[in-house]
Amino acid sequence: MIWNAENIITLSFAILALGSAIMMITRRNPITSALYLIVNFFSISGVYLMLRSQFVAIIQILVYAGAIMVLFLFVIMLLNLSGEKKMMETFSYKKISAIILGLMLFASLGITAFFAFFGKYKTMNPNAEIMGTIQSVGKELYTTYSFPFELVSFVLLAAIVGAIVLAQKKFE
Amino acid sequence: MINSLDFANSIPLLIIGGAGLVVMLLETIFPKSQKGTSETLIFYFSLAAIVAAITFSFGDLTKNFIIYNKFIRVNTLTSVLNIVLLTGIFITVLSSKNYLQQEKINHGEYYSLLMFSLFGMMLMGQANDLIVVFVGLELMSICFYVLAGFMRRKVESNESAIKYFLLGAFLTGFLLLGIAFIYGYTGSTNYTAITDVHPQKDTFYLLGLTLVFIAFIFKTGSFPLQMWIPDVYQGAPTVVTGMMSSVGKTAAFGALISFFSIFALNNIPMVVAMVAILTMLYGNVVALVQSNIKRLLAYSSIAHAGYIMVGFLSINSFSIRAVLFYLVSYILMQSGAFIIISMVEEKTGDNTSKNTLESYKGLGKTNPMLSLLMTIFLFSLAGIPPFAGFWGKYYIFLSAIQVNYLWVAIIGILLSLVGVYYYIKVILYMWFYEPVGETTIAYRSDFSYTAAVISVIGLFAFGVYPDLILRYLRNII
Amino acid sequence: MELNFYLILALLLFSIGVIGVLTRRNAIVVFMCIELMLNSVNLVFVSFSSFLGNLNGQIFVFFIMTVAAAEAAIGLAIIIALYRNKSTINLDEINILKW
DSSP, rough: OOOOHHHHHHHHHHHHHHHHHHHHHHHHSHHHHHHHHHHHHHHHHHHHHHHOHHHHHHHHIIIIIIIHHHHHHHHHHHHTTTOOTTTTTTOOOOHEEEEEEEHHHHHHHHHHHHHHHSSSSOOOTHHHHHHSSSHHHHHHHHHHTTTHHHHEEEEEEHHHHHHHHHHHOOOO | OOOOHHHHHHHHHHHHHHHHHHHHHHHHHOOOGGHHHHHHHHHHHHHHHHHHHHHHHHTTTTOOEEEETTEEEESHHHHHHHHHHHHHHHHHHHHHHHHHHHHHHOOOOOHHHHHHHHHHEEEEEEESBBBHHHHHHHHHHHHHHHHHHHHHOOOOHHHHHHHHHHHHHHHHHHHHHHHHHHHHSSSOBBBBHHHHHHHOOHHHHHHHHHHHHHHHHHHHOOGGGGHHHHHHHHHHHHHHHHHHIIHHHHHHHHHHHHHHHHGGGOOOHHHHHHHHHHHHHHHHHTTTOBBBBHHHHHHHHHHHHHHHTTTSSOOOOHHHHHHHHHHHHHHHHHHHHHHHHHHHHHOTTTTTOOOOOOGGHHHHOOOHHHHHHHHHHHHHTTTTSSHHHHHHHHHHHHHHTOOOEEEEEEEHHHHHHHHHHHHHHHHHHHSSSSSSSSSOOOOOOHHHHHHHHHHHHHHHHHOTTTTHHHHHHHTTO | HHHHHHHHHHHHHHHHHHHHHHOBBBHHHHHHHHHHHHHHHHHHHHHHHHHTOTTTEEEEEEEHHHHHHHHHHHHHHHHHHHHHSSSSOOOGGOOOOOO
């Protein structure tokens, strides 16, 4: 690995993403967890930028950090939740086995992926820079992918109807 | 680009998608005071839309096209699947009307969500791209989460919804990771493009396929990931349970058929055999000790998922036909049994339905018609001739024997004999016991009776003369 | 950076998400961990897309984001409905139906 500016920035975004993810799953207070998740989304957005996918990076911040996490924070504050017990207080075999299971999952996925692409794809495709622009993504989305694009509107519609059915205060 | 030919070849899809939108709007057009009118209108409109879609699906049986920019397939397999799914939802709609009124959850949104979920299920079956599989699966699942929690005043319904939702979303992560791996290896998510690449049996690629298979194991409720089924099925409204356990599973198995045949998953018969045997074993054995009829049928539905999984040992034209035949009979008998349960639900003071096996004691003396229908459904579920359930099991096990998996077939037959015990137990309770206390029928509904009678006629007709279905399946690959 | 770096990063995030789902008991936090898993899948898609020089992966990411937004709306609605009836969203106390 070459220690140039780009790689150092990528690496720091990656470390920030991992650190905030670990902080998120270990904090007791749901609000703290949510804030760490927002940090995580920002750093993943940074990684997207380093992958030359500028449009995905912007949408990542707008949709995930801007819309979805705000919704989460609203609900957490609405429900006025108290924190869970500390990790250590409820230390049980179940949790240890869950952590071991997660690590085993990572080992099997990671090793397979690592050896499948070992020595391949050293550098990004030269087209990546042009591909990530709004222009090329938009063109693809509204021509080739117009059919699934319409379908996804049904998912959103069903979600709106469902959310109203479940959460509206007076529903007769 | 999308052209008019695409629309002409996907009329059932367009009808159901449009019907969902219209049903949603019909609810809002009428003022609150005319709720009865709008409810009736929505009910008949949904039925009419489904009947129209079934009619057009019969017209698509001989087609073989890939439309909408290679996103959707139309062929015999998908048209048969569409007909099966549409019939299942038809029966569900018919049996829902009076149940919803009885439970005071008669909102028009129920029907539009049902239509949207049907749209998603049809997309899963017709998909020619993993994006469409994913979007269809999510459309179906999102509607199911809401329908499971539709009785929002009841804690059981809430719990059912949250369990289903958290596990479903968790498994969606695995599905997507699998799709990402397949994409990374082949460079595309399109079935046509992937089969053109002829992917080698690389470990990375196989890992991707396995992850997608795991997600489908969850959706079909097969062995390692079956623990959500009884809880979710018990808490959800009974008509919704009937729909999820029959139509929902059929949709998942339908998508699995295309997935297996496109990705040539014929080289993992041992994995499929273990999944199938453990699923049958778990479902049948745990069902023996259940005292709640909804839980009992939930475990029995796990066992049935195991029988269907036997058909996936080796995907060839015979086993596809066997699986489809099983799905037809399964959809009729499973949703039929849940219609009867929804009518029998015993009411207690705190307005929670009990659904214990005890409440079925002496039902034959107080409600002979209802008991007769239930007996037929249970006989068919147990695989006793002359009902369609028998031929379903026969063809499934025959397909296993044809590819030299006699031992799987023998284990399956033995386990289905274990299953006969708990079905017969319910039948004995109905006919040979005295009624305990007050066995009141929750409500009487001509619509539900009609739906149950339609199912019985289907089961009997296909049981006596299986060629009625098989003749449509001949053209499959 | 080569492709493997991004893949390992994404799979690490995915596994952290899985561990979070299995260990946490608050329904909202569990749901946030699921969002983390979906995000790591997005990262896998985007990195494959950039290295293969193929746009399909980035398009898929938009579909995942839309569906994640829809799931968030539904999930939080279910959580609110549960909280109204039960005044808790701790998964250990959700036990009327046996797990």
